[in-house]
Amino acid sequence: MPLSAWSARSQWQPGAPGLRSLTVTAGEWRAVMEDVRAAGGRLVALWASREDRLDTVRAAALAGTQGLIVSLPLEGLGESYAGLEDLFPAATRMQRAVRDLSGVSCTDPDARPWLRHAAWPESYRPLVDTSLPPNVAAPLDRYQFIRVEGVGVHEIAVGPVHAGTIEPGHFRLSVVGEKLLKLEERLGYVHKGIEQRFTQLPILEAHALAARISGDSAVAYSWAYAQALEGMAGTEVPTRAAWLRALCLELERLANHLGDLGALGNDAGFAFGLTQFLRLKELLLRATQSSLGVRYLMDAIVPGGTSCDVDAIGSGRLGECVRGLARETAALRVIYEEHNGLRDRFSGAGTVTPELAARLGLTGLAGRASGQAFDLRSDMPCAPYTELPLVKCSRREGDVAARVAVRFDEVQESCRLIEEILTRLPPGPHLGPVDLPPVGMVGAGLIEGWRGPVFVALEAGEAGTIRRCHPHDPSWQNWPVLEHAVIDNIVPDFPLINKSFNLSYSGHDL
Amino acid sequence: MLKTLRQIAIIGIATEPPPKPDDGLSVREALQERIRTLLGRALCIRHVDAGSCNGCELEIHALNNPFYNLEGLGIRFVASPRHADLLLVTGPVSKHMEAALLRTYEATPAPKLVVALGDCGCTGGVFGESYASRGRVSNVIPVDVAVPGCPPTPTRILQGILTALGHSSGRKAPNPPSAHAGGTELLPG
Numbered sequence A: 001m002p003l004s005a006w007s008a009r010s011q012w013q014p015g016a017p018g019l020r021s022l023t024v025t026a027g028e029w030r031a032v033m034e035d036v037r038a039a040g041g042r043l044v045a046l047w048a049s050r051e052d053r054l055d056t057v058r059a060a061a062l063a064g065t066q067g068l069i070v071s072l073p074l075e076g077l078g079e080s081y082a083g084l085e086d087l088f089p090a091a092t093r094m095q096r097a098v099r100d101l102s103g104v105s106c107t108d109p110d111a112r113p114w115l116r117h118a119a120w121p122e123s124y125r126p127l128v129d130t131s132l133p134p135n136v137a138a139p140l141d142r143y144q145f146i147r148v149e150g151v152g153v154h155e156i157a158v159g160p161v162h163a164g165t166i167e168p169g170h171f172r173l174s175v176v177g178e179k180l181l182k183l184e185e186r187l188g189y190v191h192k193g194i195e196q197r198f199t200q201l202p203i204l205e206a207h208a209l210a211a212r213i214s215g216d217s218a219v220a221y222s223w224a225y226a227q228a229l230e231g232m233a234g235t236e237v238p239t240r241a242a243w244l245r246a247l248c249l250e251l252e253r254l255a256n257h258l259g260d261l262g263a264l265g266n267d268a269g270f271a272f273g274l275t276q277f278l279r280l281k282e283l284l285l286r287a288t289q290s291s292l293g294v295r296y297l298m299d300a301i302v303p304g305g306t307s308c309d310v311d312a313i314g315s316g317r318l319g320e321c322v323r324g325l326a327r328e329t330a331a332l333r334v335i336y337e338e339h340n341g342l343r344d345r346f347s348g349a350g351t352v353t354p355e356l357a358a359r360l361g362l363t364g365l366a367g368r369a370s371g372q373a374f375d376l377r378s379d380m381p382c383a384p385y386t387e388l389p390l391v392k393c394s395r396r397e398g399d400v401a402a403r404v405a406v407r408f409d410e411v412q413e414s415c416r417l418i419e420e421i422l423t424r425l426p427p428g429p430h431l432g433p434v435d436l437p438p439v440g441m442v443g444a445g446l447i448e449g450w451r452g453p454v455f456v457a458l459e460a461g462e463a464g465t466i467r468r469c470h471p472h473d474p475s476w477q478n479w480p481v482l483e484h485a486v487i488d489n490i491v492p493d494f495p496l497i498n499k500s501f502n503l504s505y506s507g508h509d510l
Numbered sequence B: 001m002l003k004t005l006r007q008i009a010i011i012g013i014a015t016e017p018p019p020k021p022d023d024g025l026s027v028r029e030a031l032q033e034r035i036r037t038l039l040g041r042a043l044c045i046r047h048v049d050a051g052s053c054n055g056c057e058l059e060i061h062a063l064n065n066p067f068y069n070l071e072g073l074g075i076r077f078v079a080s081p082r083h084a085d086l087l088l089v090t091g092p093v094s095k096h097m098e099a100a101l102l103r104t105y106e107a108t109p110a111p112k113l114v115v116a117l118g119d120c121g122c123t124g125g126v127f128g129e130s131y132a133s134r135g136r137v138s139n140v141i142p143v144d145v146a147v148p149g150c151p152p153t154p155t156r157i158l159q160g161i162l163t164a165l166g167h168s169s170g171r172k173a174p175n176p177p178s179a180h181a182g183g184t185e186l187l188p189g
Helices: A003-009 A026-038 A091-102 A194-198 A215-233 A239-267 A271-292 A312-338 A340-346 A354-360 A364-368 A400-424 A475-485 A491-501 B002-011 B027-039 B055-063 B095-107 B118-123 B154-171
Strands: A019-023 A042-051 A054-063 A066-073 A153-158 A170-176 A179-186 A442-448 A453-460 A466-472 B043-049 B075-077 B086-090 B113-117 B145-147
Touching: A003 A019, A003 A026, A003 A066, A019 A442, A026 A054, A026 A066, A042 A091, A042 A453, A042 A466, A042 A475, A054 A453, A066 A442, A091 A475, A170 A491, A179 A475, A179 A491, A194 A466, A215 A239, A215 A442, A215 A453, A215 A466, A215 B055, A239 A271, A239 A312, A239 A400, A239 A491, A271 A312, A271 B002, A271 B055, A312 A340, A312 A400, A312 B002, A340 A400, A340 A491, A354 A475, A364 A400, A364 A475, A400 A491, A475 A491, B027 B154, B043 B055, B043 B095, B043 B154, B055 B086, B055 B118, B055 B154, B086 B095, B086 B118, B086 B154, B113 B118, B113 B154, B118 B145, B145 B154
Parallel strands: A019 A066, B043 B075, B043 B086, B086 B113, B113 B145
Antiparallel strands: A042 A054, A054 A066, A153 A170, A170 A179, A442 A453, A453 A466
16 A cells, blocks of 8 residues: 555644644554555654553654654553564664553564663553652663674673763673674663653643753754644744744754764864864854853743844854854865875774665664765755755765765755854744643654754643653664664774764653 | 864964953862862863763863863863762763762762752752652762753853862862872872
């Protein structure tokens, strides 16, 4: 059955443009996802929610310029659903997380917990049970890593507390000599109960929590949250607010890319690069502070518009700053590209071929470096990207060098977009009123953050509460691909390859 | 290589002079003096993310940029808690990080200073306490100084470190400088 047949049965989905929703039976659940896969589609998120004591499993998928949210209501308590890992390998960990948090299991074989370590017992379902979990005696659990055996094989265990200023997670490296045979990730260390916390907050105020799911993507998350809420409430955001949101999103992309380009140089032994790019990033943060009032835009996007505005003087400062950044980054790019040491370390390291990337569902910036030329800003644009033509940046080599190159390209593109936004910024208010959404409605937000598509599914509860909110980070898709990217590389290249993906722990662990 | 040298020459030195006296506290000079008196060598910091959203980490990174030039002040980040004088802890402490944070604290030699960073480190922030979160850092390990902000600016972080050094002279006896002139780890005081 072609995907269009399912689309014909589907309904309009409030929130991000181009989304449809479809309710299916247990028999159709696999069929529709097989058709999504056959159409070259990608799995965005998989989660469960509960209404009237029954669970519904939901999956969000993208195919071409359309998105589909498939809902499967389970008929009885304790009923399991058909797993999707053979169609979408990224589904495995999402399914394990659904079991840990909602207590709904699937038919796929990997039944190890994922986000649950030892803080709560298997019998406690954080998103279903209202009471506190019983006290757990053991502070640590025994996770079953997959052992690699053979002559000379040994394991290197790293983390959760890492050597640098990065987030916590555990990496189990199986090596022979300096060659990496296998990497197995263990995440969930910074799981802090975000999804349960959402249900305790008023729906009109929870954008503050959304912005803190992954601090480096605060704009993307708070925009996706606002999009879901405004879609349900039927809010028309003032035109100026939409343009200001895009300004914030590009500033966030730019700041992260500059930081990463410096860190990548540093990880390859080129400290000059770190110093230069950290200087550029600081210049950008200071220009942001002087024009928008803050260095980091944690609370810039609010339901109904933005909390900040930019005046003529601020706009001038910001424009001057990004022109300088574009020029200086271009000069530094030449230095990076001519540097033999960097070329040697970047080229061919951590390669993910376009075929593998498509098979595993590599997404966002890393996906674009492996021939997966998807970018929501041009594929499924929301305002103001509908009026802002964009050059999609993509490579096919799929190695560290390609991920560096895509960042360099996107820095230039974001600088250009910021200048264009500042020039064309329409007049008017930057904030409008928002009504409470209808009880029980589901809204969905989808924004191309700097790392990739950020998705938020929001269900309205009674009297301005949240019944369920599921935020999804593109890192869910890309963490498993990192395990493939490092195979046959040498141990000293692992930090470099890891950095070239720069995935979120907090956004993943929730 | 020529382009690299040229770039270095063009940019020059970006490091800023210390804030003016009317800024309240002259952070840079005061900090440097304090570190010299107390430790007689570089202050070594171990950062621990105990559950942060990674926002605070962005500003910790900024401390190393040429404007703030942390190493120029005699402060550096180290890879092991066994080399650290001070733990810089971010986030509400997630229950899954509680054991790791406690072990890191135990591995840190005296003076074992702790600075809790950000609104979450100070109060638990927007995440609070739950089945998965222990809330503020002082719920798990003793904290000397708590620096609010979401995220706190690099200058605020520097001030927090300075305040912690001030505390340490009263609360915990530092080792004489001669005991660690070689730059090795501090012995338990």
